[in-house]
Every structure is written in structure tokens, then in C-alpha cells.
Amino acid sequence: MVFNPIQIVPELYQLLLILALFFQSLGDGSDTPPAERWLPFFAGFGIFVAIVSWGAEGLLFGGAYKVDALSQFMKLAIAGGFYVTVLNASRQPSLEERKRPDYFMFLAISAWGLMILSSAVELITIYLALEISSYSLYAVIPLRNTGGKGDRGAAEAGIKYILFGAVATAMALYGFSYILASQHTSYISQLAMRTWTWDGAPMAVVGLTLFLGGMFYKLALFPFHFWCPDVYQGASNETAGFVATLPKLGAVVVLVRLATLLKPGLEITTLLAVLGAASMTYGNLCALAQKDLKRLLGFSSVAHAGYIMVGLVSGTAMGLSAAVFYALAYVVMNLLCFWVISRVASDGRNLQLDDLNGLYKRSPALAFALGVGAFALVGLPPTMGFMGKFFLITSAWDHGYNWLVITLVLNSAIAIYYYLSLVRHAYTHEAGENVPTPDNSAFSVAGASLLAALVLVLGMVPGRVFDFAIMAGKQLLP
Numbered sequence: 001m002v003f004n005p006i007q008i009v010p011e012l013y014q015l016l017l018i019l020a021l022f023f024q025s026l027g028d029g030s031d032t033p034p035a036e037r038w039l040p041f042f043a044g045f046g047i048f049v050a051i052v053s054w055g056a057e058g059l060l061f062g063g064a065y066k067v068d069a070l071s072q073f074m075k076l077a078i079a080g081g082f083y084v085t086v087l088n089a090s091r092q093p094s095l096e097e098r099k100r101p102d103y104f105m106f107l108a109i110s111a112w113g114l115m116i117l118s119s120a121v122e123l124i125t126i127y128l129a130l131e132i133s134s135y136s137l138y139a140v141i142p143l144r145n146t147g148g149k150g151d152r153g154a155a156e157a158g159i160k161y162i163l164f165g166a167v168a169t170a171m172a173l174y175g176f177s178y179i180l181a182s183q184h185t186s187y188i189s190q191l192a193m194r195t196w197t198w199d200g201a202p203m204a205v206v207g208l209t210l211f212l213g214g215m216f217y218k219l220a221l222f223p224f225h226f227w228c229p230d231v232y233q234g235a236s237n238e239t240a241g242f243v244a245t246l247p248k249l250g251a252v253v254v255l256v257r258l259a260t261l262l263k264p265g266l267e268i269t270t271l272l273a274v275l276g277a278a279s280m281t282y283g284n285l286c287a288l289a290q291k292d293l294k295r296l297l298g299f300s301s302v303a304h305a306g307y308i309m310v311g312l313v314s315g316t317a318m319g320l321s322a323a324v325f326y327a328l329a330y331v332v333m334n335l336l337c338f339w340v341i342s343r344v345a346s347d348g349r350n351l352q353l354d355d356l357n358g359l360y361k362r363s364p365a366l367a368f369a370l371g372v373g374a375f376a377l378v379g380l381p382p383t384m385g386f387m388g389k390f391f392l393i394t395s396a397w398d399h400g401y402n403w404l405v406i407t408l409v410l411n412s413a414i415a416i417y418y419y420l421s422l423v424r425h426a427y428t429h430e431a432g433e434n435v436p437t438p439d440n441s442a443f444s445v446a447g448a449s450l451l452a453a454l455v456l457v458l459g460m461v462p463g464r465v466f467d468f469a470i471m472a473g474k475q476l477l478p
Helices: 007-025 035-051 070-091 097-120 123-140 152-183 200-217 227-234 237-243 246-259 267-287 293-312 317-344 364-378 384-396 403-427 441-459 461-478
Strands: 058-060 065-067
Touching: 007 035, 007 058, 007 065, 007 070, 007 097, 007 152, 035 070, 035 097, 058 070, 058 364, 065 070, 065 097, 070 097, 070 237, 070 246, 070 441, 070 461, 097 123, 097 364, 123 152, 123 200, 123 237, 123 246, 152 200, 152 227, 200 246, 200 267, 200 293, 200 461, 227 237, 227 293, 237 317, 246 293, 246 317, 246 461, 267 293, 267 403, 293 317, 293 384, 293 403, 317 364, 317 384, 317 441, 364 384, 364 403, 384 403
Parallel strands: none
Antiparallel strands: 058 065
16 A cells, blocks of 8 residues: 555654654753743644544555554544643643653653554554553653652652553563464454454463453553552642543553454453453442542542443444543543642642632632533533443443443442542532642633533534544444
8 A cells, every 4th residue: 555644644743743852852941942832832733733634544564553533533532632731731830840841752752652552453563552652651750849859659659650561561462472372463453353262262362361451551440450549649740640541542442453353252351341340340439438639530540441341342333432432531531630630739739639628719610620520520411421421331231241331330320429529529618728729820711611611512412523433433343
């Protein structure tokens, strides 16, 4: 197939941003404007660049790289998430000025790796893209300065993320060796024609299970979740906002592609269903006991990883489409919540539930946006979270895992308590003496308002976005 640069223009543009940040990091910054001044504009322009290749299709680089509806959908979502993250981090109080170009460069590299991951359809390519997106996060998580010195909690979070990442990487590579030895190919299109039953190919089943473990680590699915609440708590608010959102998109797109190998009733499919049920139950029960907002959202991530499994085990194109849509909804909802957390904690502190007391008086706009985010994460109408769960439930019902759908519904009821406690503290409790002073600037209010509007609009009129997700699902699994 003739190579057309338009097919990979989002990746090329992101690479240019990385190079620009790299050259800026080499200087002393005296002769160039700070990265936080020019990068938001160019990151925002990256969204329009991603639209340029919206309808592109084709197989590139020896069939290892596929440009299709799913990849372009995810690249646009990654470009949008990267833009919001850059805006949020542009006013990060806990980051030293001299480290800002390096910080933004590593975030850009991670987003670039996730874009590559969106199109990777060969296992080694998937592994390399996963590592590109992960290595840069190992560097940014410890970058948190409090009280004029490095933060010990951030250093601990960085170490935990590296150690768990190393284990997940080793597991994925070990699993890859089993797949290659038993199936004699690493291309997903060819693997889809092989058998994946325990009786027919036990080595392949073991290999795929181990390889999926690397994706479960990025998704924070039980039992690969242990790093999640600790890393969220230790990293700065803005960094945690990135780690909690965009890497999940990369994990979901790989899981969606690999789910095409599976059918309901297979041993691996049943394992995914069991892990999904365990993840949503464990995550929600642990979140009930949390007082630190980022730890609460960390265990919430574990629960939402379980929800996504509902779409993956259905064995239908509609189920894969629902998983893709819910992943997008999860990213938007969490970007909104972390935006509010970062703006309320204007001094860079970790927020406790009591720090939200009386927020409706101190910052009505941020309190409303937090309420929208909390309602969306619960799955209440008319938010995007409600439509995402609705699509998951309807796509998976009557496909052999009705018990998993029922588990999702019961866990959503459990989650009501701790999500709505955010709203309860913001609207029904009076502020104490040591609560932080929120950032009520136009920048803060506009960002929160736009993200809240996006959550509500895509909840009330999700048709266009979900139709595109359905197109992506049907291309993978007609």
C-alpha cells in the first residue's frame, strides 16, 4: 500500500511538539517563552490536526500498524485529553520552573506512545508503544516540590509505579514468548484465526493471559491495581490527572483489539469476567473508606476498569463499541474531577473530603462542576456516565454473562455513597478554618464549565459519538 503521511499526521504532529520541547529543555530558558505559554495553543491545535486524518484507513509498516476508525477515534480523544492536561498543568504550583520543559516533554512523549498504541496491531509493536508511554511517566510522577524541597510521597509513588511496571512488562514479554511459540505469529489478524481454548492450545491461553496482564496494569484492573491509589496520592494533582486518564485509553484500545480473539465461554473470557467482577467490587468497597480525594478516585479507577470488562466479554461488536465509548466517558469525567481538584487545591496540597466543605460558597462554579463529575461517575442521567453504563449493560445482556451485568448494577448502587459524599461536603457542610482558597479566575471557571458541559451534552445527545464507536466495533468484529 502506498504510504500517505495524512494517515499518521497526529503522530507526526505530536513528535514535532516533543522535539520543540526537547530543544527548549536544552537551553536555560532565557531566550524562549516558557513552555506553559505556547504549548497550550499548539496542543489545542493538535485536536484539529487529529481531525485531518479522521477518515483515513490502511495498513502500514509491514502490517504492524493499522489506521482505522478505532485508532483515529482514540487519537482524537488522546489529543483532546493531552490539551486539557497541558492547560491544567500550566498553573501547577508544585513544579519547579526549570523543570517545566522536561515535564511537558515527558507528558507529550507518553501521549505520543499512546497514539502509536492505538494503531498497533502486532504484539511487539504493542509492547514497544506501551513502554514508550510508560517510561516517561516514571520520570514525571516524582516531580513534585513541596515546601521548597522534593516530596517524599511523590518519590515513593514513582518507585512503586516503576516496580509494578517492571513486573507487568516482564509478565507481558513472557506471555508473548508463549504466544509466539504456540501460534507462530504475532499479528492480531492472524491470531484471530487460531484456536484459544485450553484443550486446543493451552500454551497460547497461558501466554495471552500473561500478555493481557501488561494491559491490566495500565488499566488498574484487579489484581494489578496496587500501584493506583498510592501513585495518585503521591503524584501532584495535575500529574495524577494525566496518569488517571489517558493511559487508560491506550489499555482499552489494545484490550478491544485482543478481545476479537475471544468468544463467550472461553476460559480467558470467563477469567476476564471474573476479574471484572472482582475489580468493580473491590474498588468500590475500598473507596468507601477513603478520605483523601485522590485515593478515592484511585480506587474508583479500579472499579471502572471492571465496568469496561463487561463490554469486552460480550463477544459482540456492540460490546466492543460500548467499551470504547465508556473509556472515553471515563476520561472526560475524570479530567473534570481532577481539574476541579487542581483548582480547589490552588496551593498544590492533597485534598481531603473536609477540604470541600462549603465549596458552593467559596466557588459556586467549581462546586457545580464537581457535582456534575460525581453524578457522571455514579452513572446518573443526564450525564455521559449514565449513557456509558447503559450501553455496556444493553450490549452484554443475554450473552452468557448476565451475572456480571447484575454485579455492575449492584456496584453502581454502592458507588452512590462515596461519589455523592463529594457533593454532600461541597453543599451541606460549612467550611472550616484551614480549607484551601480555590482558584476562581476566569481560566479556572471556564475550564470547569466546558468540561462539565461536555459531560452533560454527550450524556444527552451521545448519538454521533456512539455511532462512530459502533463503526469502529463493526470494523473489528462484524
